[in-house]
Amino acid sequence: MxxxxxxxxxxxxxxxxxxxxxxxxxxxxxxxxxxxxxxxxxxxxxxxxxxxxxxxxxxxxxxxxxxxxxxxxxxxxxxxxxxxxxxxxxxxxxxxxxxxxxxxxxxxxxxxxxxxxxxxxxxxxxxxxxxxxxxxxxxxxxxxxxxxxxxxxxxAAFKPEGRIITVYSPKGGVGCTMLATNLAILLHSEENKAVLVDGNLQFGDVAVFLNLQSPHSFIDLAERAQELDSEVINSVLVLHGSGVRVLLPAPRPELAEEINAAQVKAVIEALRREFAYVVVDTPAGLTDSVLAIFDVSDKIVLLTTPDIPSLKNVRLFFELMDQLDYGEEKTFFVLNRADKRGGISAADIEESLKHTVAAQIPLDDRGAVLLSINQGVPLVMGDRAKAAPVLQGLLDLAQKLKSQMEAPEAEAVPVPAKEEKKPGTRPRLFGAPK
Ligand SMILES: Nc1ncnc2c1ncn2[C@@H]1O[C@H](COP(=O)(O)OP(=O)(O)O)[C@@H](O)[C@H]1O
Ligand SMILES: [Mg+2]
CATH class of the missing domain: 3.40.50.2300 (Response regulator)
Incomplete structure (x- = not known):
């Protein structure tokens, strides 16, 4: 070299x-x-x-x-x-x-x-x-x-824009919220602050996972999407004991209807001007809002569990990524609840999907994950001995993600040249934007 x-x-x-x-x-x-x-x-x-x-x-x-x-x-x-x-x-x-x-x-x-x-x-x-x-x-x-x-x-005089990391799975219940909450805390430091956004605008769980309450939510920022400065943003975010600031979703599901994809995008982009890391938790469905979040993300942490229904959806998702012209390096593919007993290993998944599994989190069979959720205390702040194997996986994941994001563009997998597209002409998958 x-x-x-x-x-x-x-x-x-x-x-x-x-x-x-x-x-x-x-x-x-x-x-x-x-x-x-x-x-x-x-x-x-x-x-x-x-x-x-x-x-x-x-x-x-x-x-x-x-x-x-x-x-x-x-x-x-x-x-x-x-x-x-x-x-x-x-x-x-x-x-x-x-x-x-x-x-x-x-x-x-x-x-x-x-x-x-x-x-x-x-x-x-x-x-x-x-x-x-x-x-x-x-x-x-x-x-x-x-x-x-x-x-x-x-x-020192220059403040770079933060990274947007979106945690997503095309199937519910695979561990997105568990990962997003812990990842935000692991990435956060005094110098490089992290904000966690509950992008599951209707049925978000972040407040429960972190035991938080607030009268303020995404709605307050969406309404003022054109005038988001530091002061407005900070008046809406909730401070968690870890130091991570959190943007909670709509307080009631029907209120989420008022938020459109353009507003979601504006809010997340405003947050990246204030924080080094913007970690976004998302629901499993592919709505216009979720697609808007993907668009502005530096990395999509794509989660699967080692079971056929989840892998089937992940395959469909990779096909979609292709259609959207997202480069290979945009996804960071993670296997959660890795467990030999189910007969599907990371190597099997890589072989079948032709995508590298970038990190693995083992199945926790000691009840540490469930306890942490029910108590509202994230794993990385709770009983470490009990959570050790999962914590190890989370730390390794955070480390790899950080180094991938810092890695030079030049090292990214060369993507064959595609026909140039005018902005805004990407294939539409769903109805017209709201
Ligand atoms: N590595 C793991 N080992 C065991 N259980 C896990 C693990 N990761 C997540 N879970 C469990 O999976 C369930 C769903 O997690 P959650 O983060 O709410 O998923 P999602 O946000 O994708 O719907 C939770 O009950 C949690 O306890
Ligand atoms: Mg969730």
Whole structure:
């Protein structure tokens, strides 16, 4: 692989054990495009060296004297948002992973990592970091960006638009709301705030899943779709204990009739100007509103369960995606309630549908998911031991989704050139817009 932007990928190793630092150096020494520029023995020293070297990548231990890896990660990412931090830890404890991710870590590897795994993660993240630097400083050619994306002062003045992530399944009851609520919380941080939108305007469940109540709803924003500024938006959103803000659906199903697809689109686009992540939960039916949400989405997280009725609908959905001219990279296909006992594996699904399963969430047979819904406490904030396998799946999913969204366009699967279409001439699937 060619070196990133003609420069070597600079790496800082932070670990209190000399042998580990040495082993990592050895693993990386024969890679022509990677250079270990410094090594630190404590979290504090790591923060200082990160400022000094502004490395592309930091390999960070968790348990260290004076300042642990998670606090160090938190400080470094505040200072240098494009430096990518990979946490290396002996335990793959979901609690650690969650805290590391919230502090701003980009990936998590179990110690000791294999050479291949370490090298490919470093390369992937270095490229993602460079893209992020280029995005933060538009108009500046990316080859002018130094390691670690140096032009920070310029970047700080620029507020990029957030990502819209829509969770959808063409069959009800497969776990969309469970995923959307937990995903929003996992993506949310002080620096990169998330908003969760209940796009199931008639029978949305988000308020129940998060135990929220509010006199305000989607209706208040839809009515003012042409004049949505920060103040209007924030007066309608409800704050959840996780820090995520939530837009609730119509309080009664018949009121949802008043909201049209153009308004839904305007509301979601206004939210992306205020938040780093807009996570939208949707109902199973394909209404004009749902199609409008798809149109503005950066990613559609498409959910299936390993059963024939759900897979049948997913097949139809993929056909539709083709008709709508959505590129392959727009969907992020997820298998929920993965369970060997039903006789259908992720590999079987990939083989049959010719689409990659990007992430899997195992079937929870300990009752943790159901309990979390009934108590209104999201899994990622509840009894972690009980929910461990599902949490692991959710964390892995959030991580992959994040890195896919940060991945350079150039790496996307090349789509064969299609006849150019004028805007607004995509095939209509349903009646005229309201
Ligand atoms: N991984 C899982 N393991 C076990 N049960 C799950 C899992 N994911 C979701 N469920 C269950 O599936 C049901 C439907 O979930 P929900 O999020 O409401 O789906 P949807 O929004 O797609 O209708 C819930 O009762 C929930 O407990
Ligand atoms: Mg739902």
């Amino acid at each position: 060619p070196p990133v932007s003609g420069q070597k990928i600079s790496v800082l190793v932070v670990d209190d054990i000399a042998e580990t630092r040495e082993n990592i150096r050895k693993l990386l020494q024969f890679e022509p495009d990677i250079e270990v520029v410094a090594a630190a023995r404590t979290g504090k020293e790591g923060v200082t060296l990160a400022k000094q070297h502004r490395p592309d990548i930091i390999l960070m231990d968790i348990n260290m004297p004076d300042m642990d890896g998670i606090s160090a990660t938190d400080q470094i990412t505040k200072d240098s948002p494009v430096t990518q931090i990979i946490i290396l830890s002996v335990q793959s404890d979901p609690d650690y992973m969650r805290r590391a991710m919230r502090a701003g870590a980009s990936d998590f590897l179990t110690k000791p990592p294999s050479g291949d795994e370490l090298i490919s993660t470093i390369r992937k993240l270095a490229e993602a970091g460079r893209q992020k630097a280029a995005q933060l400083a538009p108009g500046m050619p990316s080859q002018m960006m130094g390691p670690g994306g140096r032009p920070i002062p310029y970047a």
